Structure formats: structure tokens, C-alpha cells
Amino acid sequence: MKGFYGALLALCVAGQVCADEAAQQLAVGQDIYMGGRSIVMDAEGRDDVFLAGERVDLRDPITGSAHLAGRWVEIEGAVAGDVYAMGQRVTVADPVAGDVSAAAQRLRVNAEVGGDLRAMASEMSIAAPIGGNAMLTGEIVEIDAEIAGDVVFHASTVRFGPDARIGGAIRIYEEVANTVTIPDSVASPDQIERRGLSGNPLAPDLFGQTAKDQRAAAGLPKPAPEPEPLPTGFLSGVLVVAILGALLAVIWPHGVAEMRRSVLGTPGRALATGFVTVSAVIGSTILLAMTLFGLFVAPVSILALIVLWVLGYIVGTYAAGVWVLGWFGGGEPMTNGERAMAAGIGALGVGLLSLIPVVGWLLLLVLSTMGAGAVALRILRPRLFADG
Structure with missing residues (x-):
């Protein structure tokens, strides 16, 4: 994994x-x-x-x-x-x-x-x-x-x-x-x-x-229910997201910082852009699947959707971690240690909130969509909206 x-x-x-x-x-x-x-x-x-x-x-x-x-x-x-x-x-x-x-x-x-x-x-x-x-x-x-x-x-x-x-x-x-x-x-x-x-x-x-x-x-009794497993899956998921967020912030600091500012500074714009981008990728996958040639290309669209959603979730959780640090008096993360701390806090906080029935799922959906929108703005806007 x-x-x-x-x-x-x-x-x-x-x-x-x-x-x-x-x-x-x-x-x-x-x-x-x-x-x-x-x-x-x-x-x-x-x-x-x-x-x-x-x-x-x-x-x-x-x-x-x-x-x-x-x-x-x-x-x-x-x-x-x-x-x-x-x-x-x-x-x-x-x-x-x-x-x-x-x-x-x-x-x-x-x-x-x-x-x-x-x-x-x-x-x-x-x-x-x-x-x-x-x-x-x-x-x-x-x-x-x-x-x-x-x-x-x-x-x-x-x-x-x-x-x-x-x-x-x-x-x-x-x-x-x-x-x-x-x-x-x-x-x-x-x-x-x-x-x-x-x-x-x-x-x-x-x-x-x-x-x-x-x-x-055969007259056999029903099998005994299995004991509830320890939350190792949850902790592993938080750890993986934290590591990915920290690595991405360290390897691509300026890009991640810009995407994080987009999520925190203009959340409505990031959410709208993410909704349009995800919808476009899903729509293109359906349209490609309707054509004979497109059947061979549709897996690429599916892969792009998975990558966009995962990256959006990572960016969203990282932005949440930076917001939490700022709420406690911290500034923008400037060192690799601060970036790793923000990624860890964001992954843990969002993971815990996602456990809330219904509300947690909606929060996760909105945050991932905002992150996907920030990614789209960072990667596509210089080409789609360049002056001249």
C-alpha cells in the first residue's frame, strides 16, 4: 500500500x-x-x-x-x-x-x-x-x-x-x-x-x-460474531495521509503553499472550481466509455480522477492543519518541521471529524473538493487564464 x-x-x-x-x-x-x-x-x-x-x-x-x-x-x-x-x-x-x-x-x-x-x-x-x-x-x-x-x-x-x-x-x-x-x-x-x-x-x-x-x-449454530477490530486501519490511514502531505509540502513547497492559500483564502472559489473539475473528469470518462475508441482511453480518465481526488484530500487536510496552527497563534509553516507538523495535525483532525455520522462524510467531501479545486487552479489556471 x-x-x-x-x-x-x-x-x-x-x-x-x-x-x-x-x-x-x-x-x-x-x-x-x-x-x-x-x-x-x-x-x-x-x-x-x-x-x-x-x-x-x-x-x-x-x-x-x-x-x-x-x-x-x-x-x-x-x-x-x-x-x-x-x-x-x-x-x-x-x-x-x-x-x-x-x-x-x-x-x-x-x-x-x-x-x-x-x-x-x-x-x-x-x-x-x-x-x-x-x-x-x-x-x-x-x-x-x-x-x-x-x-x-x-x-x-x-x-x-x-x-x-x-x-x-x-x-x-x-x-x-x-x-x-x-x-x-x-x-x-x-x-x-x-x-x-x-x-x-x-x-x-x-x-x-x-x-x-x-x-x-445441517443444524449447525450461527457462527459467533467476530470481535471488533482495533482501529489500526484508521491510524494507518492518518499516518499515510500525514506522510504524503509532509512529503508533498517539502518537495513542492511553493506549489503546496499556493494551493493551501487558495483553500483558506478563497474557499468558495476553490470549492466551485473543484466541483466543476471533478464533474468534467467524470463526464469525460462517461463520454469516452460511450465510444469504441474511448474505451481504451477511459482508464486514463479514471486514473486522473483518482489522482485528483487523493491529491485534493491531501491538500485539504494540509490546509486544515495550517489553519489549526494559525488558530493557536502559529504563522505560515516556513520549515520542513512545521510543514510536517501541519500535515500531521490536519490528517488527524480531519480523520477524527470524518468519524461523525453524516456530517463527517459531508465535511470530507467538501474538503476534498476544495483541495481538488486548488490543485486545478494551481496547475491549469496559468494555461487557461493567462493574459494575452
Whole structure:
């Protein structure tokens, strides 16, 4: 999950320059952040990389992890760490020593992955060995290589090539039982477990009614309710938002400061702009989906909407944290420590307020929309409303 937010951060940091033809970059030690229309990372000796653009090409080997976001993403250099990638088309063409987490319309794994593969794609092809486990969600999944560990499927169609092998347990989530057929050459029947979408064995419905009826017919008592979990999910969410807000404020201080002033200084304008921008992105996604060609582009609009909303929430919570500090007598954050404090206070405060029934949800919606509006004003206004 942290790497997924890292890929989002790669796109967010590059958002201000993605409309430019020339790539721009920021080097922090051995790490590099790059954004632009067409990105080619061919610098030697890099550790972690954060790349975002329409075309993203990682060509040289890196010693750390790769966080990639774009329309067409190519991994043509060996990665010693993990890979986190989002795009319309993602291709892994050189070995990855760690894990690969990817979301795309079309995913191709043509080089060995030493760790786990976590993938979500409309069309997915695995033509190289996977050293760990695999979690695969898609419309069409094709496997023609060995997967050493366990595999979890949720796909309409699964095809196996002559070189396909699965060494561990297989769990298949199906709407209708036995939709996915696994040949004996791939795995033995005792490796396979089939579940309904609810997670109950052979329950074909979302709520596991078949499993409940079977328990009642057998005279078994109802399962005891599970104890309430500790609020670790809430605390983890607050921590992730605080870290992302602090990183964004440190890496892009002037841009974040301008967006924060837009939220606090002209909240009505930010809210209206955010509403129009989010509506436009949603509308464009629907219109694209209505056309044959647009079906291939619609995932990019969906990705843009997700990034805009996440970035809007981060900016909104950061602005709330600055407002709280100002209310207690603090000024504008000038140091990295003050920026991190504002991000943490904002993430915690907004997170607690969001727990209030109905009102908290509305507050979250308004704050995220205001943040999205501030982002749109910062990125688009110089181009759409430039004088002359």
C-alpha cells in the first residue's frame, strides 16, 4: 500500500510539469523524481525512482524501487527493489528482484519477478517466472510461466500455456462455480480451492446465503460474531495521509503553499472550481466509455480522477492543519518541521471529524473538493487564464 501511494506521489509531484514537452527532474541523493510528457530514465547509479508522464520508460538498472505512473509504462532496466506501476499499458521487460504491484488496462510481464506479483488489469499476460505468490484480478488472464508460490484468481477468463505451472495453493473466486478450468499439467486438484465472491466456499452470491442455508440445514449454530477490530486501519490511514502531505509540502513547497492559500483564502472559489473539475473528469470518462475508441482511453480518465481526488484530500487536510496552527497563534509553516507538523495535525483532525455520522462524510467531501479545486487552479489556471 505504501508503494501504491508512492506511485500516486510520483504523479502528483509531476502534475505541474506533465503538460510540458521537456521532462523536468529533481534529484535527492541517489533518488530521482521526473515528470513530463515523455519520460526516459537512463541515468546510472540511481536508487529509488519516481516517474510520471504520458510515456514512461525506465531503461537503466536501479538499486532501489520504482514508482511509475503514466499512460504507457515500460520497464526495460533491471530493478533491485520493488515496482509499483499504474497506467493504461504496463510492460515489465527486465527482471525485478522484489515485488511487482501494478494496475493497468493491459499488463505484460515478460521478465522474471523474484518476489510477489499483485496485479489488476483488464488484460493480463504472464510469460516469465514469478518467484513468490500472485494475486491476479482481471477480465482475461493468460499464464505461460511458472508461479512458485500461492495464487489467488478473480477473473472471467483464465488461459494457460504449455509452460504454465503453479507450485502453491490456488484460490479461485467465482460468480459461478467451476467457471475457471485448471489443467492437471498446471496444478493438481488438491491444490485448488474455489470460493464465491463473498469468500464463503462455493457461495455464488455476494452475501454467502448458500453457505448460511447449508449451515441451517445441517443444524449447525450461527457462527459467533467476530470481535471488533482495533482501529489500526484508521491510524494507518492518518499516518499515510500525514506522510504524503509532509512529503508533498517539502518537495513542492511553493506549489503546496499556493494551493493551501487558495483553500483558506478563497474557499468558495476553490470549492466551485473543484466541483466543476471533478464533474468534467467524470463526464469525460462517461463520454469516452460511450465510444469504441474511448474505451481504451477511459482508464486514463479514471486514473486522473483518482489522482485528483487523493491529491485534493491531501491538500485539504494540509490546509486544515495550517489553519489549526494559525488558530493557536502559529504563522505560515516556513520549515520542513512545521510543514510536517501541519500535515500531521490536519490528517488527524480531519480523520477524527470524518468519524461523525453524516456530517463527517459531508465535511470530507467538501474538503476534498476544495483541495481538488486548488490543485486545478494551481496547475491549469496559468494555461487557461493567462493574459494575452
